Amino acid sequence: MMGLYFDEIEPGRVDELGSYEFTREAVLKFARAYDPQAFHLSEEAAAKSHFGKLAASGWHTAAGWMRCYVETSMRLAGARPDPAESGPSPGFTQLKWIKPVHAGDTVSYRTTITGKREHAGKRDWGLVETYNEGHNQRGELVFSFNGKVLVRKR
Amino acid sequence: MMGLYFDEIEPGRVDELGSYEFTREAVLKFARAYDPQAFHLSEEAAAKSHFGKLAASGWHTAAGWMRCYVETSMRLAGARPDPAESGPSPGFTQLKWIKPVHAGDTVSYRTTITGKREHAGKRDWGLVETYNEGHNQRGELVFSFNGKVLVRKR
Numbered sequence: 439m440m441g442l443y444f445d446e447i448e449p450g451r452v453d454e455l456g457s458y459e460f461t462r463e464a465v466l467k468f469a470r471a472y473d474p475q476a477f478h479l480s481e482e483a484a485a486k487s488h489f490g491k492l493a494a495s496g497w498h499t500a501a502g503w504m505r506c507y508v509e510t511s512m513r514l515a516g517a518r519p520d521p522a523e524s525g526p527s528p529g530f531t532q533l534k535w536i537k538p539v540h541a542g543d544t545v546s547y548r549t550t551i552t553g554k555r556e557h558a559g560k561r562d563w564g565l566v567e568t569y570n571e572g573h574n575q576r577g578e579l580v581f582s583f584n585g586k587v588l589v590r591k592r
Numbered sequence: 593m594m595g596l597y598f599d600e601i602e603p604g605r606v607d608e609l610g611s612y613e614f615t616r617e618a619v620l621k622f623a624r625a626y627d628p629q630a631f632h633l634s635e636e637a638a639a640k641s642h643f644g645k646l647a648a649s650g651w652h653t654a655a656g657w658m659r660c661y662v663e664t665s666m667r668l669a670g671a672r673p674d675p676a677e678s679g680p681s682p683g684f685t686q687l688k689w690i691k692p693v694h695a696g697d698t699v700s701y702r703t704t705i706t707g708k709r710e711h712a713g714k715r716d717w718g719l720v721e722t723y724n725e726g727h728n729q730r731g732e733l734v735f736s737f738n739g740k741v742l743v744r745k746r
């Protein structure tokens with residue numbers, strides 16, 4: 439992650455990942471491809487649903503986090519002469535969709551390193567644990583999850 | 593979910609959700625929009641990475657599940673005279689990316705109802721818990737998570 443090596447990772451580190459705008463167009467495009475529930479596809483259906491107005495798919499909120507995470511990582515890695523290779527993620531826990539993200543909202547994402555440890559069976563990689571969150575333009579927490587990613591050792 | 597009311601949900605129920613083909617085009621399209629890491633964008637970069645060959649973003653594997661889940665739900669709900677309204681998901685736990693999904697793979701998804709319970713503060717909705725999995729065309733488990741979704745009571 440971020441071009442950092444496992445050895446350099448310090449729990450407590452916080453990185454602001456920038457923001458992603460959930461334009462009406464982006465919300466509809468994601469929903470048509472991956473989550474074609476009526477309330478993600480039209481204002482009319484959304485108005486009649488529990489959402490009240492057009493809302494992004496929860497998986498879109500997650501994909502927006504990934505987009506911001508990757509862009510920030512590529513920028514930080516690009517600024518290093520010897521960036522660490524990005525590793526895969528074995529998965530994550532406790533993903534929460536806390537509030538709807540409506541068309542027109544902008545979500546700012548942040549990642550905090552919460553821990554690091556050896557990973558069974560991997561000698562060249564360590565496991566880094568993170569807490570990730572997204573706040574909308576009103577400062578409301580709308581999304582969070584606890585992530586895990588494998589990071590190269592030097 | 594599935595047009596079923598909370599009262600009708602029976603733990604143990606298994607639904608096959610059909611499959612999603614991770615064509616090269618679909619892999620690249622998702623990666624460009626949401627996960628532009630080099631190993632998701634070109635065969636050359638993938639060959640030099642831990643993946644070895646072009647692999648779908650893990651979030652794409654999740655979005656493929658959603659696509660299959662929504663299509664199956666719409667079909668089942670459409671076959672009922674009185675389908676229940678779909679509810680939001682508060683989130684999920686233990687999402688696992690178990691094996692890479694490579695360009696050209698087809699993943700078949702399945703959802704199993706593992707439990708149901710009252711949800712604090714919601715009188716008209718109950719919480720349904722699920723175990724969800726995806727297997728590739730060789731029958732290998734590549735993806736799983738424990739989901740939660742709010743379902744309308746009658």
